[in-house]
Amino acid sequence: MTIHIKNGTVWAPEPLGVRSILVANGHVLDLNDHWPTNSNAHTIDATGLNVVPGFIDQHIHITGAGGKDGFASMTAECSAGDLLKAGSTTVVGLLGTDGSARSIRSVFAKAKGLNTEGVNGYMYTGYYGIDPVHLMGSAKEDLMFIDNVLGCKVAIADIRSSYPTDLELVRLLRDIRVGGMLAGKKGILHLHLGDLPERMDALFRIVNDYKFPIEHISPTHVARTESLFEHAIEFAKLGGSIDITTGASKYTEPYLAALKALENGVPEHLITFSTDGNAGLTSFNEEGNAEGTRPADPRSNLWEFQKLVKTKLVSPTTALKLVTSNPADNLGLKHVGRITQGGQGDFLIFDDNWTLQHVISQGKVRIFDQKVIPNSNLQENE
Numbered sequence: 001m002t003i004h005i006k007n008g009t010v011w012a013p014e015p016l017g018v019r020s021i022l023v024a025n026g027h028v029l030d031l032n033d034h035w036p037t038n039s040n041a042h043t044i045d046a047t048g049l050n051v052v053p054g055f056i057d058q059h060i061h062i063t064g065a066g067g068k069d070g071f072a073s074m075t076a077e078c079s080a081g082d083l084l085k086a087g088s089t090t091v092v093g094l095l096g097t098d099g100s101a102r103s104i105r106s107v108f109a110k111a112k113g114l115n116t117e118g119v120n121g122y123m124y125t126g127y128y129g130i131d132p133v134h135l136m137g138s139a140k141e142d143l144m145f146i147d148n149v150l151g152c153k154v155a156i157a158d159i160r161s162s163y164p165t166d167l168e169l170v171r172l173l174r175d176i177r178v179g180g181m182l183a184g185k186k187g188i189l190h191l192h193l194g195d196l197p198e199r200m201d202a203l204f205r206i207v208n209d210y211k212f213p214i215e216h217i218s219p220t221h222v223a224r225t226e227s228l229f230e231h232a233i234e235f236a237k238l239g240g241s242i243d244i245t246t247g248a249s250k251y252t253e254p255y256l257a258a259l260k261a262l263e264n265g266v267p268e269h270l271i272t273f274s275t276d277g278n279a280g281l282t283s284f285n286e287e288g289n290a291e292g293t294r295p296a297d298p299r300s301n302l303w304e305f306q307k308l309v310k311t312k313l314v315s316p317t318t319a320l321k322l323v324t325s326n327p328a329d330n331l332g333l334k335h336v337g338r339i340t341q342g343g344q345g346d347f348l349i350f351d352d353n354w355t356l357q358h359v360i361s362q363g364k365v366r367i368f369d370q371k372v373i374p375n376s377n378l379q380e381n382e
Contacts, residue, residue, distance in 0.1 A: 001042065001364055008046025008349065012339040013053060013320035021051065023345040026363030030341055042365065044358065046349055052320055053339050054089025054346030054361055056327040057301055059190070059220050059243065059274035062093035062110045062121070063102060066280020066293050071101070073293035075278045077110060080117035081372045086275075086299040087323075089346040089361040090120040090336045094153050094190070096279065097160050099127035104135055111148050118361045120336060120346070122148045124190050128155035129162040130172065139172060143179030143187055150331050151188035151218065152176050156202055158194025166202055170210050177216050186332025188218040195224055200231040207238060214240045218330055220274060221249040223257040236266040241330045244322075246304040247275040247296035254300075255308040258322060268318050272327045275300045306354050 003023040010016040010031070022029045022041070060083075066075040083091060091114065093107045104125060111121030125142040127133045134142050139152040152172065155161035164172075173189050180187020193200065203219060206212050220243040222232035229251070232242045242261070246254040254273065261271050277298035285291040297303075301323050309319040328337025335344045345363035350356055359367035366373060 002040055003345070003360060003363065003365065004041040004043045005046050005051060005347065005349070005360075006043060008049050008051035010339060011050060011052045011316055011320055013317050013324050015317060016339075021339070021347070023360070023363050026345050028339065028341055028343050028345055031339070044349070044365075048352060049357065050316070050350040050352070050354070051339070052348050052350065053324040053337055054348055054359070055087040055301055055305075055323040056090040056331070056333075056337055057083075057086075057088040057275050057277065057298070058092045058272065058327045058331055059245070060088075060091050060093060060277040060298060061096060061279055062091060062114065063106045064278050064295075065096035065098070065102070066295070067098050067101065068280060069282070069293060073280055074101070075280050075293065075295040078278055078298060080114050080119050082298055083114070083119050084359050084361065084366045084372065087302045087348045087356055087359065088119065088298065089359070090122070090333070092122045092124060092150060092331065094124040095127035095133065097128050099129060099133040104133050108135060108146070108148070115148075118364060118366050120344075120362070122150050122331070124151050124153040125149050126152040126154055128153075128158070128160055128192060130154055130164040130168050131162060138175060140175035140179035143176060143185060144183045150185060150333075151180075151190050153190045153192065155192040155194065157196040157198050157200070158192065159196065161192075161194065166205050166210070169202060170206055170212060173206070173212055173216055177213070180332070186216070188216050188330065188332070191217065191219045193219050193221045193224060193228060195228065199228050200235055203235060203240075207240070214238060219243065221245045221276070223251060223254060224249040226251050229257060229260070233261055233264050233266055236261065236270045239270070241270050241272060241326070242266070243272045243274050243330075245276045246273050247277055247298070247300035248279050248281055249276060253307070254304045255311070258308060259311070259313060262314065262318075268321055269326055269329065271322055272330055273301045273304055273322045274327070302356065309354055
């Protein structure tokens with residue numbers, strides 16, 4: 001399929017001005033000031049609209065999560081349609097607390113299935129515990145031999161964690177780095193942060209005492225508490241990427257946390273958003289009593305981006321980086337997160353009020369005028 005997006009204001013995420021984009025075989029053939037009308041291409045007139053890279057959600061429970069209040073509190077898996085409506089054309093799935101009832105093989109299968117349905121599906125091996133929950137023999141082997149494994153997850157500073165020692169974390173990091181190196185991947189240790197008093201102490205020791213390269217350390221839920229976020233700002237000033245959760249685990253609105261990080265001197269390329277989508281959150285009634293479980297919303301990255309860009313305190317480029325090029329760099333993905341010649345054909349098209357109108361992923365129109373287009377009827381619906 002060939003797609004011609006004409007006369008849109010392109011944010012790559014850097015501003016490129018009004019451009020036309022020609023997409024064929026799932027990739028960008030060219031960016032130009034003007035392309036003549038091509039009768040063989042599906043043309044989208046983006047005059048007056050904003051064309052941006054597809055969003056990346058680097059922490060989402062694609063097979064569901066929850067379970068903290070028993071089996072009945074487990075949440076359902078994500079659908080490709082829900083992810084695309086959220087603007088997420090690339091996702092990284094993972095397990096949560098539960099590495100027993102939830103299967104790492106199911107995460108792998110779901111990621112592969114999403115890829116078939118138009119969402120670029122990746123995953124982390126591991127789960128909360130330091131004990132191995134892998135597809136093969138180790139995190140290193142998963143990274144080496146399984147294409148869509150980008151790193152490993154573990155939890156620290158949380159009552160539900162396995163309380164790993166510094167040496168255990170360093171050895172796991174070594175396996176991830178070596179496995180990634182051999183497979184041509186970056187390789188990251190994605191760290192769930194809880195609210196225990198030690199915060200990110202272990203990560204500072206790993207960087208300062210063990211001299212481990214900070215770019216392989218990827219902490220998330222960093223704005224769970226104000227005290228933890230202060231630690232995260234220090235970590236980012238050392239050169240580490242920090243991930244602000246938009247759908248859960250937050251002491252303030254996530255877009256305000258991003259502004260606070262920028263105000264405190266954190267380089268904008270080191271801040272990312274992720275949703276924690278479909279994590280199990282406790283619902284409360286009007287009296288403030290716990291009443292069941294609800295899933296974290298996969299649309300929260302989109303909402304927080306919109307809030308951030310509408311403040312006009314930062315440029316659209318800065319706001320976009322948190323959900324496009326920054327997570328791409330953190331994950332080591334070179335073909336998504338930016339609009340470049342040869343890059344993958346993943347685009348979101350917003351109106352002038354930053355309301356999402358159209359979604360193109362893997363070079364195909366997936367959502368048009370806010371309506372999901374079934375793959376089987378793509379040509380007819382265009």
